[in-house]
Amino acid sequence: MVIYALVWLHGIPHHIAENNNHPHKSAIHVACWLSVFTLHALWPLVYLWAICRKSVYRWM
Secondary structure, three states, X not given: OHHHHHHHHHOHHHXXXXXXXXXXXXXXXXXXXXXXXXXXXXXXXXXXXXXXXXXXXXXX
């Protein structure tokens, strides 16, 4: 049950990025999997990246 919960938890930023049609949704998906291997140390950063608005990325 704990493993299932961790796998579900790591996918939350990816689902947010998919629903918001984020321009970096595939990179967010990869970062979610990397956060699993780092014991969710990267997860807060990936979550913040997923909830950023598109207007932040207009200068790129």
